[in-house]
Amino acid sequence: MSSRNLILILATSGFASTFSGRAVEPMVGIIARDLGSTPQTIALLSAAFALPYAFIQPVLGPIGDALGKERVMKVALALLFLALACSIFAPNAETLFTLRIIAGAAAGGAVPLSIALIGDRVEMARRQIALSRYLVAVIIGQLAGSSFAGLLAELIGWRGVFTLSTVMVALALAATVIGFRGALPGGKFDLQSALLRYRDILSNPRALTLFSLVFVEAIAIFGIFPYIAPLLEERGGGGAAEAGFAIGGLPLAA
Known part of the structure; x- marks a missing residue:
């Protein structure tokens, strides 16, 4: 497979998974009212x-x-497709929380494995270019999920946005199945070797410092996003659409 086709396939899944991950944040208020919950509770969906x-x-x-x-x-x-499809019909906040947990775990298999595949399949001379093109798709997915989800939620409702996310993931799944048909197994699963590698990484003080700083950074930056929509509504600053544009400013700046 050419590197161009590889990036097209991986970019499709990267865009769809990040769109579905960021789409909930501008819709917090709408989901809370529809399910009879509080914005503070629904914000925890993130x-x-x-x-x-x-x-x-x-x-x-x-x-x-x-x-x-x-x-x-x-x-x-x-699994991400099934979780999103079931989310369309979620009758209450508890069901939606369960489905978001499943969706989050499933989405965790898209971006990291895509980056690893680029490392495996693209030669070193072109790897940085391939990674940059893939990350552009991921960032656009974040931008679209944050910005357009809020706008669309006011037109078609939050269940309509979940329907759109489901369709996107379905297309990504089809591209992955067709593009990687006949893929061979990687090797032998060795839990002990994996644990030893993680132990070596965690024994490095610089790695621990890096992980800690990234954790704090993520809380500081992304922790406020689910509360932007309720805060804007409370202060008369707009609804889901305005919250989406505000949240979308971060990936746009990146």
């Missing part, structure tokens, strides 16, 4: 997605090496 997304990645790394990164991506996108 954490319900983000934490499984982060914690599943160290697990999926060794699994991807053993079963094949392409195969793990297909399963992850299929």
Whole structure:
């Protein structure tokens, strides 16, 4: 497969997964009113997605090496599709929280494994260019998920936005299945080797410092996003559309 086709396939899944991850934040107020909950409670949907997304990645790394990164991506996108499709019909906040946890864990198999696949399949001389093109798709997905989800939610409702996210992930899943058909397993799953590698990384003080700073940075930057829509509504600054444009300013600046 050419690097161009590889990036097109991976960019599709990267865009769809990041769109679905960022789409909820500008719709907090709309979802809260529809499900009879409080904005403070619905805002926690972001954490319900983000934490499984982060914690599943160290697990999926060794699994991807053993079963094949392409195969793990297909399963992850299929689970993300099912979680989003069920979210369209979520009757209450508790069900939606459960589905967002599943969706977050499944989305964690898209971006990291895509970056690893680029490292495996693209030669060193062109790898940085390939990574930059892929990350552009991811950033655009974040921008679209934040900006357009809020605007669309006022037109078609939050369930309509979840329907759009489901369609996007379905297209990404189809592209991945077709593009990576016949993919071979990676190798043998070795839990002990994986644990030793993680132990070596965590024993490095610089790595611990880096992880800690990134954790604090993520809380400081992304922690406010779910509360922007309720704060704007409370102060008469607008609704989901305005919140989406405000949240979309970060990936646009990036």
